Amino acid sequence: MFLDGFRRGSQPGIFGAEGAAICKDFDFENYIRQYGQADIGIMYDPAWDFVEDGWWHSRIAIVGGVANGYTLVRNAREGRLTISDDRGRVLTEASSEAPGFVSVMGIARPSSGHALFSRWGEWFGWLSLTGAIVLGYFAVRPFDINH
DSSP states (O other), X not given: OTTXXXXXXXXXXXXXXXXXXXXXXXXXXXXXXXXXXXXXXXXXXXXXXXXXXXXXXHHHHHHHHHHHTOEEEEEEETSEEEEEOTTOOEEEEEEOOSSSOOOOOOOOOOOOOOOHHHHHTTHHHHHHHHHHHHHHHHHHSOOOTTO
């Protein structure tokens, strides 16, 4: 069989200051956060989208790059080919959603590899949720000025 000798990995694909993950990996933030914690500067992401979700799935990957502090080079079949920096700026983009050959060229400079989310996790989200619940409680609680 073609895949003889290949097994599912147990560690992220980190090669020095670069990393490689595949399409669906970006849907699992705890897994993708490991790349940010390893201080990689560039992430390569081969993907196979399905036309309708090409733009959306490319943006999930771009947000992963921002959250974890790396430049993203994404090659997608039936989707979006993008190069984006660690701030989410799309430096170049092309669509491979229509039949035919598509390529992009651009400069992917390694980023610093430092991002708060990859270091501290989801504390800000939990803090925001807690604050909203506390404010909601006081908003619906009857207010008695005499006590």
